[in-house]
Amino acid sequence: QQQVKQSPQSLIVQKGGISIINCAYENTAFDYFxxxxxxxxxxxxxxIAIRPDVSEKKEGRFTISFNKSAKQFSLHIMDSQPGDSATYFCAAGRFFSGNNRKLIWGLGTSLAVNP
Amino acid sequence: SAVISQKPSRDICQRGTSLTIQCQVDSQVTMMFWYRQQPGQSLTLIATANQGSEATYESGFVIDKFPISRPNLTFSTLTVSNMSPEDSSIYLCSVERDTNNEQFFGPGTRLTVL
Structure with missing residues (x-):
């Protein structure tokens, strides 16, 4: 069972465009994304990372949007550049015992930004 | 962040042999993790290694096959024992900073078993 579902599997964007990758989770115990x-x-x-007490976090061209009620979060890459071409993974973290946190990973999105 | 190095960066090994992968961090960390990543695939956690305690293995991974050492707060090793071609993969170590639980990764060890 895939606890963190990531989509799309691959994405092609033109230079200057917005890349959007989505992730969804089931377990409400996750508290780090x-x-x-x-x-x-x-x-x-x-x-970039976000915790569930905020709905959005921005760092430069990268923004995380977080919807706690829908149990979804997404990565937006503004003004996408060819150098952003890479594989992107979302993850969800929670404590399992004591102070041990574990990350559950999405399957990844291969992003290609065309010049 | 943290500066993490792994040795070797890649290796080609024969079936039935063992390989020990080293992970060195530039600062003291409590938690270290070992992952496996097939090319083009996601990351699979092998085990969590805390200094001073036995490693905790994930389902499908056992200590006899993947023994781990954690002798101090900046170093860990993962051994892949009695290798078969199915063990061909990229092995990654990561560390978690104590202050904010962020995880940082080493460059990986690409293992090919013939």
């Missing part, structure tokens, strides 16, 4: 960016041959890099 990060997005990671991964380039080929590299480890995932933390891009």
């Amino acid at each position: 990060p997005w990671y960016q991964q380039f080929p041959g590299k480890g995932p890099a933390l891009l």
